[in-house]
Amino acid sequence: MADHERLQVPAFGATAVPTPIHARVSLSAWRNNLALLRCAAPQSKLLAVIKANAYGHGAVQAARALASADAFGVARLGEGVELRAAGVTQPAVLIEGVFCEASLALALRHRLDLVVHEPGQVAMLERASSAEPRVVWLKIDTGMSRLGFAAAEAAMAAVRLRKLSVVAEIRVMTHFAAADEPDSPLTLLQTQRFAAVASELAARVGTPVTGLANSAAILRWPQTHAGWVRAGIALYGSSPFADRSAAELGLEPVMTLSSRVIALRDLQPGDTVGYGAAWRAMRPSRIATVAAGYADGLPRHLPSGSPVLVEGRRAPLAGRVSMDMITVDVTGLPAVRVGSTVVLWGEGLPVDEVATAAGTISYELLCGVTRRVAFDYL
Ligand SMILES: *Cc1c(COP(=O)(O)O)cnc(C)c1O
Numbered sequence: 001m002a003d004h005e006r007l008q009v010p011a012f013g014a015t016a017v018p019t020p021i022h023a024r025v026s027l028s029a030w031r032n033n034l035a036l037l038r039c040a041a042p043q044s045k046l047l048a049v050i051k052a053n054a055y056g057h058g059a060v061q062a063a064r065a066l067a068s069a070d071a072f073g074v075a076r077l078g079e080g081v082e083l084r085a086a087g088v089t090q091p092a093v094l095i096e097g098v099f100c101e102a103s104l105a106l107a108l109r110h111r112l113d114l115v116v117h118e119p120g121q122v123a124m125l126e127r128a129s130s131a132e133p134r135v136v137w138l139k140i141d142t143g144m145s146r147l148g149f150a151a152a153e154a155a156m157a158a159v160r161l162r163k164l165s166v167v168a169e170i171r172v173m174t175h176f177a178a179a180d181e182p183d184s185p186l187t188l189l190q191t192q193r194f195a196a197v198a199s200e201l202a203a204r205v206g207t208p209v210t211g212l213a214n215s216a217a218i219l220r221w222p223q224t225h226a227g228w229v230r231a232g233i234a235l236y237g238s239s240p241f242a243d244r245s246a247a248e249l250g251l252e253p254v255m256t257l258s259s260r261v262i263a264l265r266d267l268q269p270g271d272t273v274g275y276g277a278a279w280r281a282m283r284p285s286r287i288a289t290v291a292a293g294y295a296d297g298l299p300r301h302l303p304s305g306s307p308v309l310v311e312g313r314r315a316p317l318a319g320r321v322s323m324d325m326i327t328v329d330v331t332g333l334p335a336v337r338v339g340s341t342v343v344l345w346g347e348g349l350p351v352d353e354v355a356t357a358a359g360t361i362s363y364e365l366l367c368g369v370t371r372r373v374a375f376d377y378l
Contacts, residue, residue, distance in 0.1 A: 029252035049232035133168035179216035254348025274319030
């Protein structure tokens with residue numbers, strides 16, 4: 001049993017059991033992507049966004065591989081606590097802040113920095129105390145209409161925050177709605193609105209440190225780089241753009257999800273495959289059954305024809321994705337055997353391409369890999 005085939009099963013204690021499906025995570029690809037993003041925004045500090053278990057890659061492992069990042073960003077308190085419990089000491093920001101007093105107390109105890117995006121969070125901080133004051137990122141809504149203070153409310157919030165001993169520093173941030181679109185006027189409009197708020201704050205509470213850019217803006221909108229950038233998807237080697245591939249950008253895939261052929265059969269014209277008999281052989285066909293299904297994180301709506309790599313060669317999905325299996329048309333690939341390696345996405349098959357076939361984005365595929373997949377960090 002190769003190391004990469006082991007899956008740690010909690011119920012078995014320290015005993016690992018073999019599994020065909022695994023996610024190989026390349027630490028060198030992670031470091032390459034971080035270096036590339038640093039080069040793209042050389043004047044800015046970089047916050048590595050490792051929310052959602054580092055987009056499905058493993059948050060603690062991400063924090064170790066990306067240890068030279070200036071800070072980490074997570075969405076949920078539990079994600080921040082997990083980092084601290086693992087001994088991660090770098091600054092870490094809750095990018096939606098906290099939603100109740102109990103969470104605030106825990107966040108302060110775990111030295112987590114906070115985004116503050118609505119008045120209730122200011123009020124909670126006014127009632128809080130902390131041995132060590134924290135950085136607060138005041139979030140401005142410049143056009144996303146999801147989180148953040150309106151431009152007219154920002155200065156008042158900053159004035160309130162500045163009085164608090166629990167606040168070490170007020171920084172200002174916003175988030176772009178369409179930085180992936182080269183022709184959208186919204187990015188520059190949001191940037192202008194943000195600049196106006198930042199200069200009003202400079203007059204009221206002193207010049208703040210600022211941050212705007214996500215991966216798309218880091219790579220496409222240098223005028224938005226400011227003091228901090230927040231890199232997410234590009235760190236994982238996926239392109240934030242529909243019109244430029246990760247390879248064109250110099251990004252390397254971090255996760256390669258692969259499994260194995262567990263059965264092979266030869267079909268006659270007219271034979272059908274899988275649930276709903278949704279795929280029908282038009283010619284004598286060879287079908288490989290692969291141990292990977294929606295319970296592993298493959299989207300069930302991935303249509304017939306979507307690509308996988310079997311022994312390094314592209315082959316089309318044939319029929320519906322089942323819970324534990326897919327079926328692939330390997331007609332004309334005589335080297336395929338039971339046990340052959342099948343790459344679902346990653347090296348040789350960009351996750352962006354699979355996401356497009358599934359009608360979604362890479363973020364959703366990467367976050368959706370489930371706990372029964374074994375992870376190897378190489
Ligand atoms: C998730 C997130 C990011 C990272 O976005 P990517 O598109 O993955 O680079 C940046 N900022 C905020 C506030 C986020 O929530």
